[in-house]
Amino acid sequence: xxxxxESGPGLVKPSETLSLTCTVSGVSITISHWSWYRQTPGxxxxxxxxxxxSEGTNYNPSYMSxxxxxxxxxxxxxxxxxxxxxxxxxxxxxxxxxxxVWGPGTLVxxxx
Amino acid sequence: EIxxxxxxxxxxxxPGDRATLSCRxxxxxxxxxxxxxxxxxxxSPRLLIYAASSRATGIxxxxxxxxxxxxxxxxISRLEPEDFAVFYCQQYGTTPWTFGQGTKVEIK
Numbered sequence: 317x318x319x320x321x322e323s324g325p326g327l328v329k330p331s332e333t334l335s336l337t338c339t340v341s342g343v344s345i346t347i348s349h350w351s352w353y354r355q356t357p358g359x360x361x362x363x364x365x366x367x368x369x370s371e372g373t374n375y376n377p378s379y380m381s382x383x384x385x386x387x388x389x390x391x392x393x394x395x396x397x398x399x400x401x402x403x404x405x406x407x408x409x410x411x412x413x414x415x416x417v418w419g420p421g422t423l424v425x426x427x428x
Numbered sequence: 429e430i431x432x433x434x435x436x437x438x439x440x441x442x443p444g445d446r447a448t449l450s451c452r453x454x455x456x457x458x459x460x461x462x463x464x465x466x467x468x469x470x471x472s473p474r475l476l477i478y479a480a481s482s483r484a485t486g487i488x489x490x491x492x493x494x495x496x497x498x499x500x501x502x503x504i505s506r507l508e509p510e511d512f513a514v515f516y517c518q519q520y521g522t523t524p525w526t527f528g529q530g531t532k533v534e535i536k
Contacts, residue, residue, distance in 0.1 A: 376524040
């Protein structure tokens with residue numbers, strides 16, 4: 317059974333970097349796309365980007381200059397870094413992969 | 429980017445009713461890579477349908493997806509009490525992948 321779990325700080329200061337990790341169990345992250353999404357009441361669900369072991373990354377142009385998604389095959393994890401955050405980056409962040417398996421989500425608030 | 433427009437915004441129905449949800453795309457979706465998700469409060473989205481008409485693992489056959497090109501439909505043949513939720517369509521044929529704004533199916 318494939319499971320995903322997000323982890324990381326729930327509070328990030330403005331202008332700093334939001335860093336989240338998704339731990340994958342039940343399947344190797346060397347197969348499939350692994351994505352990050354976020355959800356806010358105002359903008360709904362948004363795809364941030366994905367990483368694919370054999371091909372690299374693909375990012376939503378809305379985040380292109382600020383985002384990095386990477387794989388750690390030794391830990392079977394993938395990560396999201398979003399820099400220069402503002403209050404508008406406050407959201408529930410989800411990781412997803414293996415054709416539709418989602419983590420439970422983690423709330424990140426950007427505030428001083 | 430491809431804009432997905434879902435209608436109606438809210439559907440008020442009773443258990444046992446048939447629900448028909450629409451998702452219209454601003455341009456043709458490549459390979460009909462259109463998915464439908466169900467989301468309940470406080471939960472992550474649950475994949476119901478992928479590639480427009482294929483049910484995900486474990487999804488009951490009362491959920492069905494049809495359509496191609498720019499017009500897609502999710503049908504729930506007989507609503508069960510646990511089906512009431514918000515439903516989203518997502519296209520993953522062209523990056524950036526995008527979602528519709530959602531249709532809420534509520535108990536009448």
